[in-house]
Amino acid sequence: MKFEKHFPTEQLRPYIKYFAVSExxxxxxxxxxxxxxxxxxxxxxxxxxxxxxxxxxKLAAAGITGITDCCKIFKNSADIGTILxxxxxxxxxxxALHPANELFNLSLSLGYIFDKNSITEVxxxxxxxxxxxxxxxxxxQYLVSxxxxxxxxxxxxxAVKLIYQSKGTIRIKELNEKLxxxxxxxxxRFRKAVGTTAKKFASIVRFNAVLDSLNQNKTLTEICxxxxxxxxxxxxxxxxxxTGETPENFKRFL
Numbered sequence: 196m197k198f199e200k201h202f203p204t205e206q207l208r209p210y211i212k213y214f215a216v217s218e219x220x221x222x223x224x225x226x227x228x229x230x231x232x233x234x235x236x237x238x239x240x241x242x243x244x245x246x247x248x249x250x251x252x253k254l255a256a257a258g259i260t261g262i263t264d265c266c267k268i269f270k271n272s273a274d275i276g277t278i279l280x281x282x283x284x285x286x287x288x289x290x291a292l293h294p295a296n297e298l299f300n301l302s303l304s305l306g307y308i309f310d311k312n313s314i315t316e317v318x319x320x321x322x323x324x325x326x327x328x329x330x331x332x333x334x335x336q337y338l339v340s341x342x343x344x345x346x347x348x349x350x351x352x353x354a355v356k357l358i359y360q361s362k363g364t365i366r367i368k369e370l371n372e373k374l375x376x377x378x379x380x381x382x383x384r385f386r387k388a389v390g391t392t393a394k395k396f397a398s399i400v401r402f403n404a405v406l407d408s409l410n411q412n413k414t415l416t417e418i419c420x421x422x423x424x425x426x427x428x429x430x431x432x433x434x435x436x437x438t439g440e441t442p443e444n445f446k447r448f449l
Contacts, residue, residue, distance in 0.1 A: 196220075201331050207338060209347070210286035214334065215279040216327045224270045227260075228406070229399045229437055232282040233298060233390060235259045235305060237334060239321035241275025245302055257305040257314050261298025262390040264399070266439050278321065278334050284355045284396075285348065285388045290341045295390035309341060350374055351388045354381070358393070363401025364423040367394050402437045415442050 197218040203211045212232065224246065236243070238256040245252050246268040260267070287295050291308050305314050317337045324330045354374060358365055370393060371378050385393045401422055408418040416427065424430040434442045 196223075199327070201327070204335060204339075206342075207335060210283055210289045210342075211338070212281045212283055212286075214331050215281065216330065217275075217277045217279055219271055219275050220273060222271065222273045224268065226266045226268055226439065228266050229263050229402060230281075231262070231396065231399055231403070232284050233259060233261055233287045233295060234282070235280040237278045237280075237317065237321055237330075239276045239278065239318075239324070239330060241277075242272040243275065243277070244270045246270055254302060255304035255306065256318055258302055259298060259305050259308060260302040261295065261300060262396070262399070263300050264391070264395055265300075265436055267302070278330050280334065280338070285351060287390070288388050289343055289345055289347075290338060292343075294387040296386040299391050313337070313340075348384060348388050350376065350381075351385055354385060354393060355389065355396075358397050358400050361397075362404040362422065363397040363399070365397060367397075398433065399437075402433065405434065405442075409442070409446050415446070418442075 197216065199216045201214040201216065202208075203214065236258055242256075243254045243258075245254055251270060254269075293308055317333060320333045321330050324333060354370060357370060357373060367378065371381055374381065382392060385396070389396055391399075405418055405422055408421065413421075415430075419427050419430040422430075424433070431441055434440075434445070438445055
């Protein structure tokens with residue numbers, strides 16, 4: 196299995212964290228946990244399906260997955276190759292007119308967001324390309340062509356920064372006070388730019404902080420209280436929602 200990161204050109208750096216080339220020669224079923232940004236995938240070989248309630252749904256060769264509040268299960272065919280685009284928290288809104296929150300918990304064909312003919316053209320170029328460098332260049336050129344002249348919402352950028360600084364434990368009321376904005380207009384702007392509510396986004400950031408803690412030599416009780424969970428029952432409930440497992444079972448396989 197291959198998973199190699201490639202960082203974007205300077206023009207795309209404010210909007211894209213990194214590209215990844217992912218390949219697997221074997222058929223595989225795997226979980227994807229909630230992350231803090233939207234992801235686009237271009238399959239240049241093989242196929243991908245999502246699994247829900249033991250039912251498989253084949254996905255388009257070019258697709259987008261919005262922010263999720265639970266783990267998703269995918270299954271790839273043998274000999275699959277994918278170019279992945281990992282957006283920054285506010286990056287997607289600089290390429291599409293769709294509010295990011297309309298993609299919450301969804302995995303859709305990229306043709307729902309961008310012109311289908313242009314997507315088909317990218318897919319054909321990727322299939323014909325014979326190096327990772329060229330495939331990344333094709334995707335970068337396409338994204339540059341879709342880049343919109345829209346102003347970054349600096350207040351939401353600051354909100355995201357404050358949430359990360361607190362490792363997802365900041366209260367939304369406190370966030371509003373620090374940013375000098377009332378809750379209703381703030382939530383509307385946050386959902387549109389980031390893809391979910393500030394409270395849900397903070398819970399995802401906290402979940403990922405918990406995952407980092409699991410790799411350290413700490414007890415689950417320590418992790419629970421370090422991440423400001425009210426009690427262990429609340430911790431276990433949230434963890435199960437995000438991973439489908441209890442913290443004990445999850446940690447056993449690390």
